[in-house]
Amino acid sequence: MATVTANPSIEQLQTTCKTIRRHIVEMIHAAKSGHPGGSLSAVEILVSLYFGGHMRHDVSNPVWPERDRFILSKGHACPALYAVLAEAGYTPVDQLLTLRQMGSIYQGHPDRRFIPLLEASTGSLGLGLSLVLGMGLAARLDQSPSRSYVVLGDGEIQEGQIWEAAMFGAFHKLDNVCAIVDYNRIQLDGFVKDIMEVEPLADKWRAFGWHVIELDGHDLGALAAAWEEAKATKGKPTVLIAHTVKGKGVSFMENNPKFHGVAPTTAELEVALKELA
Numbered sequence: 001m002a003t004v005t006a007n008p009s010i011e012q013l014q015t016t017c018k019t020i021r022r023h024i025v026e027m028i029h030a031a032k033s034g035h036p037g038g039s040l041s042a043v044e045i046l047v048s049l050y051f052g053g054h055m056r057h058d059v060s061n062p063v064w065p066e067r068d069r070f071i072l073s074k075g076h077a078c079p080a081l082y083a084v085l086a087e088a089g090y091t092p093v094d095q096l097l098t099l100r101q102m103g104s105i106y107q108g109h110p111d112r113r114f115i116p117l118l119e120a121s122t123g124s125l126g127l128g129l130s131l132v133l134g135m136g137l138a139a140r141l142d143q144s145p146s147r148s149y150v151v152l153g154d155g156e157i158q159e160g161q162i163w164e165a166a167m168f169g170a171f172h173k174l175d176n177v178c179a180i181v182d183y184n185r186i187q188l189d190g191f192v193k194d195i196m197e198v199e200p201l202a203d204k205w206r207a208f209g210w211h212v213i214e215l216d217g218h219d220l221g222a223l224a225a226a227w228e229e230a231k232a233t234k235g236k237p238t239v240l241i242a243h244t245v246k247g248k249g250v251s252f253m254e255n256n257p258k259f260h261g262v263a264p265t266t267a268e269l270e271v272a273l274k275e276l277a
Contacts, residue, residue: 073128126159155187170209217242
């Protein structure tokens with residue numbers, strides 16, 4: 001199990017990322033279904049938050065009132081979140097291979113009925129930004145130091161509710177909220193540019209009143225700097241446009257729309273694990 005330390009090195013975080021990626025491909029192979037591409041693209045984002053010392057959370061007290069909140073709005077990428085929660089010590093590592101089985105706590109989308117420490121059940125795309133903005137407003141009213149984070153898919157942000165929520169966040173100056181767009185440029189049916197182009201993405205968020213940070217979503221150093229910049233930004237919410245690679249870390253899955261929602265075969269799993277060794 002990975003250790004949550006106060007000041008981990010980049011090398012320690014990179015090792016944790018490899019562990020998380022191995023869990024992801026093994027879980028989805030065992031389930032014979034799932035979403036490897038978008039799970040693999042989000043790994044550094046989640047590892048940086050949970051293991052990098054940038055998000056306030058306490059494994060010994062998961063319901064600590066002043067914890068920061070995290071929501072995986074693109075809930076189909078839950079293998080990444082489940083692996084991170086397990087490696088952090090919140091949930092059992094030895095049950096990860098029960099992904100998507102009846103009765104497993106690791107359901108096909110995050111479900112609070114099975115993992116009560118989740119902040120919300122997610123997977124109906126377009127809702128997560130509204131949820132964290134509500135949490136951000138509640139924290140302000142409670143005079144709580146809690147911050148709220150949400151990971152959005154780039155296909156997901158084609159949903160109209162995302163932009164209604166974006167207006168709300170800027171209007172209420174919710175500077176305790178940080179959204180992250182996992183911008184891997186591939187959605188369920190193909191490339192985002194061919195289905196519903198979202199560019200110019202940074203300009204859109206700025207026009208809606210958000211502070212925008214564009215970065216390489218696999219660069220742990222850049223992510224660390226971005227979290228701190230978001231915390232220092234006052235009077236408006238922040239969005240990270242994280243440029244990522246769908247299927248990151250597994251050569252035949254990278255930038256391959258097929259692996260949005262297809263499990264690796266046994267032969268493919270062996271190749272993937274060798275690459276992630």
